[in-house]
Every structure is written in structure tokens, then in C-alpha cells.
Amino acid sequence: MIILIENANQLITLQGTKKKARIKEEMSNIQIIENGSVLISGDRIIATGTKASIRADYPELVSQAKIIDATGKVVMPGLVDAHTHLVFGGTRENEFQMRLNGATYMDIMNAGGGIHATTKKTREATFEHLYEKTYEHLNNFLKHGITTVESKSGYGLDWTTEEKQLQVAKKLQENHVVDVVSTFMGAHAVPAEYKNNPDAFVDIIINDMIPRVAEGNLAEFNDVFCEKGVFTPEQSRRILLAGKEHGLIPKIHADEIEPYEGAELAAEVGAISAEHLLVASDKGIRDMAEAGTVAVLLPGTAFFLKADSARGRLMIDEGVPVAISTDFNPGSSPTISLPFIMNLACMNMGMTMEEVLTATTINAAYAINRGHEIGSLEASKKADVLILDVENYQQLQYFYGMNHTHTVIKNGRVVVE
Ligand code: NIG
Numbered sequence: 001m002i003i004l005i006e007n008a009n010q011l012i013t014l015q016g017t018k019k020k021a022r023i024k025e026e027m028s029n030i031q032i033i034e035n036g037s038v039l040i041s042g043d044r045i046i047a048t049g050t051k052a053s054i055r056a057d058y059p060e061l062v063s064q065a066k067i068i069d070a071t072g073k074v075v076m077p078g079l080v081d082a083h084t085h086l087v088f089g090g091t092r093e094n095e096f097q098m099r100l101n102g103a104t105y106m107d108i109m110n111a112g113g114g115i116h117a118t119t120k121k122t123r124e125a126t127f128e129h130l131y132e133k134t135y136e137h138l139n140n141f142l143k144h145g146i147t148t149v150e151s152k153s154g155y156g157l158d159w160t161t162e163e164k165q166l167q168v169a170k171k172l173q174e175n176h177v178v179d180v181v182s183t184f185m186g187a188h189a190v191p192a193e194y195k196n197n198p199d200a201f202v203d204i205i206i207n208d209m210i211p212r213v214a215e216g217n218l219a220e221f222n223d224v225f226c227e228k229g230v231f232t233p234e235q236s237r238r239i240l241l242a243g244k245e246h247g248l249i250p251k252i253h254a255d256e257i258e259p260y261e262g263a264e265l266a267a268e269v270g271a272i273s274a275e276h277l278l279v280a281s282d283k284g285i286r287d288m289a290e291a292g293t294v295a296v297l298l299p300g301t302a303f304f305l306k307a308d309s310a311r312g313r314l315m316i317d318e319g320v321p322v323a324i325s326t327d328f329n330p331g332s333s334p335t336i337s338l339p340f341i342m343n344l345a346c347m348n349m350g351m352t353m354e355e356v357l358t359a360t361t362i363n364a365a366y367a368i369n370r371g372h373e374i375g376s377l378e379a380s381k382k383a384d385v386l387i388l389d390v391e392n393y394q395q396l397q398y399f400y401g402m403n404h405t406h407t408v409i410k411n412g413r414v415v416v417e
């Protein structure tokens with residue numbers, strides 16, 4: 001099938017030749033074409049340009065194309081959500097009420113709630129129930145313009161349930177139009193059974209779970225919640241290096257609640273990304289800039305936990321490549337609205353609207369090792385395209401808390417219209 005999108009008020013391509021996540025002023029260079037066109041054949045982009053140039057250069061293809069008129073609209077790459085805890089049982093609105101009354105996130109977790117509460121529900125849930133529920137979440141992501149979602153396990157904390165979560169993600173990758181990219185996060189919490197001997201649980205992750213994940217080809221990444229009272233930097237280092245030996249790329253939940261040298265550790269082990277980073281140190285930020293570690297920042301989590309956001313402005317100025325994601329999960333960020341999170345990045349982290357677009361497309365794609373495939377509109381990349389019912393890209397953030405998605409094209413097919 002050949003599709004020609006024409007007459008876009010603004011076509012934001014985020015094109016660029018550099019084969020890495022973007023840093024500093026590169027993050028502002030979003031590449032706007034007025035009266036823009038995107039020519040698509042099969043699941044790939046053939047070309048982008050002005051209406052006149054595409055019609056002149058590809059007369060054959062244009063003559064066969066289904067035309068989508070984007071008059072008055074913005075066209076951009078499908079959004080990429082590089083950090084979610086997608087597959088989970090139950091919900092935790094009761095804890096939201098407790099936090100509104102003054103309890104902290106860690107108090108609730110230490111009292112057996114939080115991740116432990118969701119682990120209980122996820123262990124109890126059937127594969128079919130989790131599959132159907134997650135399918136609905138993906139539909140909702142797609143309606144908001146997100147075409148690729150990273151998915152972390154970590155609500156099993158035993159092999160049977162971790163595997164169940166990973167298999168749900170795998171089946172969804174096969175059956176749902178949204179691309180699901182899998183991360184193993186067995187080290188999300190120390191399960192109650194190992195409360196008095198956390199190192200024994202770390203050993204199980206290293207000696208039992210990681211080899212099985214790799215053998216079954218169940219994930220590409222390996223993530224750890226490195227946090228006081230959860231996993232220490234030393235335990236996190238062991239888990240991440242063990243994963244690396246089995247071909248799992250390290251990611252890390254770092255410096256979310258208390259500073260713990262998580263950013264430093266991410267740089268040290270060659271993690272592709274460090275995530276959260278609310279209280280990352282100056283040195284950690286410099287280390288990440290030097291190592292090229294992508295900072296996946298989650299201002300929705302800061303908002304929902306009533307915490308100060310990560311220092312996104314400083315990170316960009318220091319040369320860290322920044323991505324922005326939802327952290328969708330039932331405790332600290334129960335939203336799939338990446339557009340709302342984008343607004344928070346502007347409001348609470350001092351990022352510009354252009355930087356935020358880069359952070360949710362091409363840089364998010366690099367955070368999940370997909371920068372060569374998605375995240376920008378350029379020849380030979382996947383045809384994942386979003387048409388927004390706004391006159392210019394600034395309106396996407398200015399009219400906040402709304403869904404401006406008009407049309408979504410995924411793998412060259414119209415899937416939302
Ligand atoms: O990224 N910080 C750890 N994990 C999640 C929250 C998970 C949960 O509360 O269920 C996060 O915020």
C-alpha cells in the first residue's frame with residue numbers, strides 16, 4: 001500500500017544524520033517543513049519533503065498513492081514511550097488516598113504495599129487476564145499517538161510470574177499493532193520471602209532468572225531498582241553485569257528517591273539508559289554525559305509523588321541525551337498520556353517544546369536501541385507517523401491535558417483515524 005500525506009501545516013521530521021541520541025542544541029533542531037509531505041510504501045518511509053518536491057520526484061508512486069490530507073495539521077513521528085511497567089494485576093487507588101493523607105511512597109512499600117501489593121495481584125492473575133488488560137492499555141497508548149512502548153517485568157519476583165509477564169509482552173508484540181520492547185526487571189523489589197536475606201534473592205536473579213530470560217529470548221534489557229532499602233549499588237552492579245554476560249543490555253532505575261550514586265553506576269557499567277534521576281548528583285550527570293548514557297526522565301512520576309522533578313535543563317546543558325517517558329505503572333504513574341507528561345517536562349524541568357519533541361521521539365528510540373528504525377521521519381525508517389489536530393507543534397503542549405491525535409499510521413497502515 002502506498003500512502004501520501006500532504007499539505008501538513010508543519011511536518012516535523014526530526015531528521016538527522018547522526019547515529020546517536022541527540023545532545024545539547026541538537027535537541028532543539030526538530031527540522032520543520034511547511035506544507036510538508038510524507039511518502040510511504042509498505043511499512044517504510046520513502047521520502048519526506050515539500051508537496052512540490054515529492055510530486056516532482058516520485059510521480060509514479062504518487063499516482064498510485066492513497067492521499068491523506070493534513071491541511072491545518074501537524075505531522076510528526078509516532079511517539080515512543082521508553083519506560084513503562086506495562087503488565088500488571090490490580091490497581092492501587094487506595095494508596096493514592098493514603099499518600100494524599102500524608103503517607104510516603106516508601107512507607108507504603110515498606111509496609112507491604114506498593115510494588116508488593118501489585119506483585120500479589122500479578123501472581124494471582126491468569127495469563128489471559130493480564131493479556132486482555134494490557135491489550136486495552138496498548139489501545140489507549142495508540143489513541144494518544146504512541147506507537148512503540150517499552151515494557152518492564154518486575155511484578156512477579158518469582159520466575160513463574162516474571163515469565164508470565166514477559167510472555168504476555170511477547171504475545172502482545174506479536175498480536176498488537178503497537179511495538180512492545182521487553183525489559184526484564186526481576187530486581188524491582190526484594191520479595192517478602194527474602195526480606196531477611198536479600199543477597200539470596202540477588203543470587204536467584206543472577207544464577208537462575210537471567211539465564212532463563214536470555215535462553216528464552218524474553219527480553220533485550222535488564223533493569224534494577226537501585227534505591228535505599230531496595231537494591232544497593234553493589235547488588236545492582238552484580239545484577240547488571242550478569243545480565244550483560246547473557247547479552248541483556250543494562251538499564252537502571254537510579255537516584256529516584258534518595259541519592260545513591262545510581263547515575264554513576266549507569267555510566268560505569270555502560271548502561272544504555274538511567275531512568276528517573278530525580279536526585280542524581282552533579283558528578284553522576286557528568287559521568288552520564290561522558291558515557292553517552294541516555295537519561296530517561298519521568299516528570300509524571302515526580303508530579304504524582306509530589307516530588308521535585310529531575311534536573312532536565314541541567315542535564316541537557318551538560319551534554320546528557322535526554323528522553324521523556326510516562327513510567328506507566330499502577331503506583332507512581334498511572335497514566336498512558338505521554339502528551340501530558342510532555343507538558344510537565346516543559347513546566348517542571350525547564351525543557352523547551354522542541355527539546356521535549358526530541359526527547360519523546362528520536363532520543364526515546366535510542367534509549368531502547370531502536371534509533372536506527374524509528375523516532376524520526378526519514379527515508380527507509382519505519383512508517384510510524386502521527387497526525388495531530390493542532391496548527392503548530394507548540395499547541396500540542398499549550399492545549400495541555402487533551403488528546404490531539406487525529407490519525408496514527410503504524411507500519412505504513414492507518415490504525416487510528
Ligand atoms: O518506576 N520505582 C520503581 N518502580 C516504579 C514504580 C512501581 C510501582 O510503584 O508499582 C517506578 O516508579
Ligand code: FE
Nearest residue numbers: 083085253327
Ligand atoms: Fe519505573
